Amino acid sequence: MSLTIDGHRIDVLFSESRIRARINELAGDIAARKPHRLLVVPVLKGSFIFAADLIRAMHHAGLSPEVDFMILASYREGTRSSGKVDVLRDIESLVKDRDVLLVDDILESGRTLAFAKDLLSARGARNVMSCVLLNKPGHLAANIGADFAGFDCPDLFVVGYGMDMAHQFRELPFVGHVVK
Ligand code: IMP
Ligand code: MG
Numbered sequence: 692m693s694l695t696i697d698g699h700r701i702d703v704l705f706s707e708s709r710i711r712a713r714i715n716e717l718a719g720d721i722a723a724r725k726p727h728r729l730l731v732v733p734v735l736k737g738s739f740i741f742a743a744d745l746i747r748a749m750h751h752a753g754l755s756p757e758v759d760f761m762i763l764a765s766y767r768e769g770t771r772s773s774g775k776v777d778v779l780r781d782i783e784s785l786v787k788d789r790d791v792l793l794v795d796d797i798l799e800s801g802r803t804l805a806f807a808k809d810l811l812s813a814r815g816a817r818n819v820m821s822c823v824l825l826n827k828p829g830h831l832a833a834n835i836g837a838d839f840a841g842f843d844c845p846d847l848f849v850v851g852y853g854m855d856m857a858h859q860f861r862e863l864p865f866v867g868h869v870v871k
Pocket of ligand 1: 801
């Protein structure tokens with residue numbers, strides 16, 4: 692299926708209903724690990740819709756996590772990661788002896804998540820896990836895979852469900868690819 696928004700044609704890659712079903716499975720997988728004093732840390736901005744749906748699914752899976760937010764800027768050359776990561780907003784919560792679940796939209800080079808994982812591990816977190824909606828294969832630079840991943844994503848620039856292209860398309864309830 693495809694639709695046209697502001698003159699851009701967008702092909703749907705992952706529909707609302709597919710995403711919803713997969714998130715329920717992810718929440719079950721996370722609950723099965725029996726996390727200890729779980730703190731969920733969405734890495735903003737791109738993860739905000741995924742995280743909102745995931746933490747509600749976590750409630751239904753029997754978890755009661757705390758939530759705090761981190762804003763990271765991973766500098767990009769065009770649509771590819773350059774490797775430099777800055778903390779624009781840090782979490783306020785203490786992570787010592789807690790299990791932390793980082794939530795991000797896409798794992799591409801892995802540099803963003805590797806950076807966040809190192810930061811929270813250095814503060815004494817018991818275990819830092821990660822959950823991403825999409826795994827984009829073939830670009831992994833940092834030595835990190837996600838502990839939980841929703842879908843393997845084709846090597847295309849994707850938007851929607853929180854993800855943007857030049858600040859547009861975050862509101863789409865599905866994940867799509869901008870064809871033109
Ligand atoms: P990494 O540090 O290379 O793993 O970059 C991951 C980050 O790049 C994600 O959290 C997204 O913010 C961004 N990103 C990578 N690919 C895409 C895409 O196709 N659409 C939108 N954002 C993307
Ligand atoms: Mg991001």
